[in-house]
Amino acid sequence: MPDARDKEHRVRERAYRIWEEEGRGTGKDKEHWERARKEIEEEDAITGCDQDLNGARVRASLARANSEAKMDSSIAMVFSGGVGLCAYQAVAYARLHEEPEIAPGWYAGSSTGAVNAAIILGSAPDRRVEHLRKFWSTTVPHVPFWSSPHSRHWLSAIQARLFGVYGQFHPRVPAGLGGFSSLYDLSPMRERLHQLIDFDRLNAAAERFSVATTDLETGRTIIFESHREPIRMDHLLASCGFIPEFAPVEIGGKLLGDGGLSANTPVEVVLFDAIETVIVLDCFARDGIYSPDLETALARKNDLIYGNQTLRALELLMEDRLKTDRSSKQNIIYLSYRSRPGEAGSERVYDFSSDTIDARWQSGASDMSQAISYYTRLSASPELSGLHLIR
Numbered sequence: 001m002p003d004a005r006d007k008e009h010r011v012r013e014r015a016y017r018i019w020e021e022e023g024r025g026t027g028k029d030k031e032h033w034e035r036a037r038k039e040i041e042e043e044d045a046i047t048g049c050d051q052d053l054n055g056a057r058v059r060a061s062l063a064r065a066n067s068e069a070k071m072d073s074s075i076a077m078v079f080s081g082g083v084g085l086c087a088y089q090a091v092a093y094a095r096l097h098e099e100p101e102i103a104p105g106w107y108a109g110s111s112t113g114a115v116n117a118a119i120i121l122g123s124a125p126d127r128r129v130e131h132l133r134k135f136w137s138t139t140v141p142h143v144p145f146w147s148s149p150h151s152r153h154w155l156s157a158i159q160a161r162l163f164g165v166y167g168q169f170h171p172r173v174p175a176g177l178g179g180f181s182s183l184y185d186l187s188p189m190r191e192r193l194h195q196l197i198d199f200d201r202l203n204a205a206a207e208r209f210s211v212a213t214t215d216l217e218t219g220r221t222i223i224f225e226s227h228r229e230p231i232r233m234d235h236l237l238a239s240c241g242f243i244p245e246f247a248p249v250e251i252g253g254k255l256l257g258d259g260g261l262s263a264n265t266p267v268e269v270v271l272f273d274a275i276e277t278v279i280v281l282d283c284f285a286r287d288g289i290y291s292p293d294l295e296t297a298l299a300r301k302n303d304l305i306y307g308n309q310t311l312r313a314l315e316l317l318m319e320d321r322l323k324t325d326r327s328s329k330q331n332i333i334y335l336s337y338r339s340r341p342g343e344a345g346s347e348r349v350y351d352f353s354s355d356t357i358d359a360r361w362q363s364g365a366s367d368m369s370q371a372i373s374y375y376t377r378l379s380a381s382p383e384l385s386g387l388h389l390i391r
Contacts, residue, residue, distance in 0.1 A: 010234075011036045071207050073105035074276040080265035080310065081111025081242070081258060082283025083349040084160075087357045088337040089116050089281040090132040092364035092371075096279075097129055099372055104279065108210035108269045110259030113281070114239045115193065118231070121205050122197030131196045136361075138165050138352045149355075150342040156353035157344040165352045167192040169246070182247035186237055193233065203230045212259030212266040213238045216248055221262040223269055265310040271317060271330070277378075278332045279371060281364075285336040286311050298346035299339070307336060318387050331378045335367045335390045 014036035015029075077096075079089050093116070096102055107117040116132065123131045164170030169184040202209065209226040213235070224235045238249035242258035249256055259266060265282050286307030290300050314332055340359055344351045370390050378384055 007040065011040050014039055071103045071105040072101075074274070075102065075104040075279070076106040076108065076270040076273075076275045076277070077104040077117070077279045078265055078267050078270060078281065079107070079109035079113030079117050080280075080282045080284065080306070081109075081113050081239075081260035082264075082306075082337070083112055083242075084165075084352050084356075085283035085337055085349050085360065086112040086116055087136045087360040088283060088364040088367075089113060090136055090364065091361035092281055092335060092368040093120060094129040094132065095365045095368035096372065102372065102375060104207065106208040106210070106270055106273075106275065108212070108266050109239075110212040110264050110266055111240050111242065113265075113283070114211045114259065115189075115236055117209060118193070118202060118211075118236055119196050121207055121209050121226075122199060122202035124201070135167070135192065135196055136357055138167060138354075138357070148342075150344075153342060153344040153351050153353065153356060154347065156356065157347040157350040160350040160352055161347070164188070165350075168352070180244070182241075182243065183245050186240060186246055189240070190233060190237065193236065199230070199232065202226065210266065210269045211235045211239050212263050212269070213241075213251075213256040214259060214261040214263075216243070216255045216257045216261075219262060221259065221266070222254065222256060223266070260306065263309075264306045267310060267313055267332075271332075276330060277375065278330065279375075280310065280314075280332065280334045282307060282310050282334065282336040284310075285338045288338065295345035299343075299348065302346055302349075310334075314387055329382055329385045331375075331385050332387045333371045333374050333378075333390065334387065335364075335371055337363060 011033065015032045018032045018036055077093070079086070082088075096104075107121060109115075109117040115135075119131050119135055120128050162171070164184065165188075167188050169186050169188055172182055172185045203226055205226070209231060211224045211231060213222045213224070214220070215222050224231060234249050234251055238251055238256040239259045240246055241248040241256065242260060246258070264284070265280060267278065267280060270278055284303045284306035286304060288300060288303055290296060311334070314334065337360065339348060340363075343356070348356075367390050374388055374390070378388070
């Protein structure tokens with residue numbers, strides 16, 4: 001339970017960030033401090049961390065969450081980062097949600113993947129898919145109907161870069177000579193998440209939730225675990241702090257940025273626990289077609305960097321278990337998003353157009369249907385345990 005000094009420190013950090021967001025002006029110190037204090041108090045009221053609310057209210061919330069949500073502690077679900085690509089994960093979960101007997105008891109994620117997981121756990125079970133749909137319902141200006149699909153996707157990405165995306169981010173007002181914070185401001189996402197996530201429910205849930213961030217000075221992966229400490233909005237925003245696009249967040253004296261800078265798909269968090277099945281939702285596919293042009297080269301570079309980061313860790317684990325004769329019945333079902341023809345190359349992560357989001361939803365549903373079939377088959381045949389890739 002945080003004491004007065006901890007609360008004052010959080011208010012000071014928030015007031016400083018507000019000052020940066022408003023262009024580092026002068027004469028508004030009291031206004032910034034009061035706004036920061038109000039935001040922190042509202043968050044504490046939601047998460048149940050405030051001293052006056054801690055206790056009976058949290059226990060009641062825990063009982064409510066446990067009674068409403070069915071979950072299997074032997075199943076974990078891991079979400080990668082990927083900005084707009086993470087729409088793929090939302091519908092993959094929606095498809096899994098239709099199978100009540102496959103209910104993960106542990107969720108872990110980086111960046112926007114962590115946001116998806118937070119929306120799931122911070123919503124009533126019967127509203128989880130609804131809230132995911134609301135989060136991914138963006139208003140992006142229509143591009144000329146006469147343009148080709150490829151041109152439309154590029155124009156959509158360019159519009160997002162120039163003007164931002166409703167409910168996600170907008171360009172940050174330059175701070176002049178006062179210093180650089182980030183290219184974009186995540187305040188729209190903060191406001192939308194406050195509407196969609198009940199942090200009290202999230203922190204009281206029987207399911208575990210792990211958020212990956214990166215210490216920007218040491219380079220270490222820093223994991224926040226809901227069963228050890230309350231998860232707050234700042235943890236999610238820190239995990240989304242993909243510099244220089246999005247600002248890092250100071251938490252506990254450490255400047256933390258996007259989890260993807262060290263563990264874009266934080267599988268290591270769950271692999272060494274008593275987990276029988278790990279479902280991995282990666283927004284970057286390691287294998288794919290390469291052609292010698294600049295657009296493809298840049299896109300494949302990102303896929304290789306992030307897809308390799310995840311799959312290599314999983315492959316090394318499998319190799320280690322074979323070499324050391326440490327047999328395991330753990331199943332890892334790995335799904336990865338594969339870009340359709342005509343997407344905006346390396347900038348596809350910023351394409352939030354409705355047809356692109358719809359296509360990612362279709363892809364996620366299809367891949368998860370295959371994963372469910374795998375899960376059913378593996379449950380009946382333990383000898384087939386290991387790493388299974390959904391193609």
